[in-house]
Amino acid sequence: MTDGDSNHYDLIIIGGGMVGASLAIALGGGPLRIALLEAVPFRADAQPSYDDRAIALAYGTRRIFAGMGVWDALGAETTPIHSIHISDRGHFGFTRLDCRDEGVEALGYVAVSRAMGAVLADRLEQLPNVQVLCPAPVTNVVIGSDHAEVVIDDGAQSRRLTAKLVVAADGANSQVRDWLGIATQRWEYGQTAVITNITPQRPHNHRAYERFTTSGPLALLPMSENRCSVVWTVRSQDADGILGLDEAAFLAALQARFGGRLGDFLRVGVRRAYPLMMVRAKEHVRTRLALIGNAAHTLHPVAGQGFNLGLRDVAVLAEVLSDAAAAGRDIGDLEVLQAYAQWRRRDHFKMIAFTDGLARVFANPLAPLRALRNAGLLAVDLMPFVKHTLTRHTMGLAGKLPRLARGLSLMQPSKDFTATQFPHPNPLPSRGTKVPKGEGEQVKRG
Numbered sequence: 001m002t003d004g005d006s007n008h009y010d011l012i013i014i015g016g017g018m019v020g021a022s023l024a025i026a027l028g029g030g031p032l033r034i035a036l037l038e039a040v041p042f043r044a045d046a047q048p049s050y051d052d053r054a055i056a057l058a059y060g061t062r063r064i065f066a067g068m069g070v071w072d073a074l075g076a077e078t079t080p081i082h083s084i085h086i087s088d089r090g091h092f093g094f095t096r097l098d099c100r101d102e103g104v105e106a107l108g109y110v111a112v113s114r115a116m117g118a119v120l121a122d123r124l125e126q127l128p129n130v131q132v133l134c135p136a137p138v139t140n141v142v143i144g145s146d147h148a149e150v151v152i153d154d155g156a157q158s159r160r161l162t163a164k165l166v167v168a169a170d171g172a173n174s175q176v177r178d179w180l181g182i183a184t185q186r187w188e189y190g191q192t193a194v195i196t197n198i199t200p201q202r203p204h205n206h207r208a209y210e211r212f213t214t215s216g217p218l219a220l221l222p223m224s225e226n227r228c229s230v231v232w233t234v235r236s237q238d239a240d241g242i243l244g245l246d247e248a249a250f251l252a253a254l255q256a257r258f259g260g261r262l263g264d265f266l267r268v269g270v271r272r273a274y275p276l277m278m279v280r281a282k283e284h285v286r287t288r289l290a291l292i293g294n295a296a297h298t299l300h301p302v303a304g305q306g307f308n309l310g311l312r313d314v315a316v317l318a319e320v321l322s323d324a325a326a327a328g329r330d331i332g333d334l335e336v337l338q339a340y341a342q343w344r345r346r347d348h349f350k351m352i353a354f355t356d357g358l359a360r361v362f363a364n365p366l367a368p369l370r371a372l373r374n375a376g377l378l379a380v381d382l383m384p385f386v387k388h389t390l391t392r393h394t395m396g397l398a399g400k401l402p403r404l405a406r407g408l409s410l411m412q413p414s415k416d417f418t419a420t421q422f423p424h425p426n427p428l429p430s431r432g433t434k435v436p437k438g439e440g441e442q443v444k445r446g
């Protein structure tokens with residue numbers, strides 16, 4: 001294995017879903033030679049990452065995509081969210097978040113993941129340093145001290161690739177985690193998200209709705225042609241019944257959950273179901289290995305944060321790797337990768353706790369808890385500072401932001417990336433510095 005070997009790369013990304021493809025693009029045009037390995041073709045109906053799901057992209061995500069040079073193409077596929085209305089079905093508490101209070105043109109944007117996949121795939125074709133291998137199902141990974149080895153096997157042919165660093169972006173049921181014996185914290189919510197889109201009688205006016213019900217949250221997101229994307233969380237034992245309803249009965253059941261704010265629901269699209277779980281890998285880096293996106297953390301979709309969190313992994317890892325490569329460091333070195341893991345730890349911990357807490361507290365029918373959460377929603381509505389803080393977090397603008405999250409390209413000369421002007425929260429340790437083993441705050445079940 002040499003650097004001139006066509007099967008040797010600086011970086012191999014396993015999984016070309018929304019997060020893995022984004023990492024390849026973020027590092028596109030740079031010095032690293034990258035292979036992106038994806039099992040299912042980007043535009044295939046069976047592509048699990050690019051399906052009919054509508055994804056709420058946070059404002060911070062827009063900035064990262066802008067820094068990556070893809071927002072112009074992606075933005076054209078999105079519908080802006082100007083305000084969010086949060087309420088608890090059958091109770092008085094509610095709060096509203098508005099883009100005008102934050103001084104931005106939108107709190108977020110809604111994109112269908114299939115359309116995002118098409119934009120990302122087009123961009124990948126333009127990157128000279130990124131080789132996309134697809135279909136390329138990975139069947140094994142072995143981590144050595146000098147390099148990592150990855151086996152692709154499509155049943156007809158087997159191929160071995162090597163790299164200084166492997167990034168696992170292979171989703172919630174990551175096989176890379178299993179092959180390398182990385183333990184997870186994992187629990188099922190006993191809930192299933194039924195997704196579809198509906199056309200309401202009244203204009204949505206670019207408002208998103210998050211409505212908490214005793215069986216789980218119900219979200220409506222604004223889309224083009226006055227459609228709304230629906231994420232209806234139901235008890236898993238009720239999912240088949242709800243999926244099996246005819247269109248009129250489905251619309252009536254949904255209307256009963258949501259109420260009359262948007263008038264009658266007139267039309268409904270295709271329905272799909274996703275069982276919901278929380279998964280968190282207990283290690284996010286090892287020598288020559290990093291985990292990103294759903295392979296590192298899979299969240300309840302209650303607050304629409306899973307992909308946004310994964311894209312922030314991308315922004316930080318891309319920055320750490322670019323800086324390491326520019327400094328002549330080995331990008332698979334544990335010290336380099338620890339800088340990524342430590343920078344991301346707080347955001348992961350907060351988002352898991354936030355989404356898990358929301359999913360549990362609002363699904364609980366106990367009267368004292370119900371009163372508390374109603375008081376909580378009202379308090380948020382009445383206290384501008386609390387509301388502002390909540391909004392900044394869900395917009396992905398809280399904490400120390402990597403260059404891409406400030407809309408800057410990684411390829412720009414990083415003269416603002418100095419200790420004085422933009423201190424790195426966890427600067428790359430110099431060689432020889434001891435980095436503590438084990439990185440992750442433990443997330444306790446609530």
Ligand SMILES: Cc1cc2nc3c(=O)[nH]c(=O)nc-3n(C[C@H](O)[C@H](O)[C@H](O)COP(=O)(O)OP(=O)(O)OC[C@H]3O[C@@H](n4cnc5c(N)ncnc54)[C@H](O)[C@@H]3O)c2cc1C
Nearest residue numbers: 015017018019039049056138171293294304305306307308
């Ligand atoms: C109902 C629902 C609604 C959601 N809404 C939102 C939202 O509004 N906002 C938000 O931010 N997030 C949302 N999410 C979360 C979001 O969909 C995920 O966080 C995101 O898809 C994770 O992307 P990923 O690339 O990490 O993983 P995935 O999307 O799972 O992609 C993994 C990729 O790896 C490939 N792969 C797997 N194994 C192999 C292998 N062995 N070899 C090669 N390739 C492999 C797969 O084919 C796939 O393409 C929602 C999730 C659900 C279920």
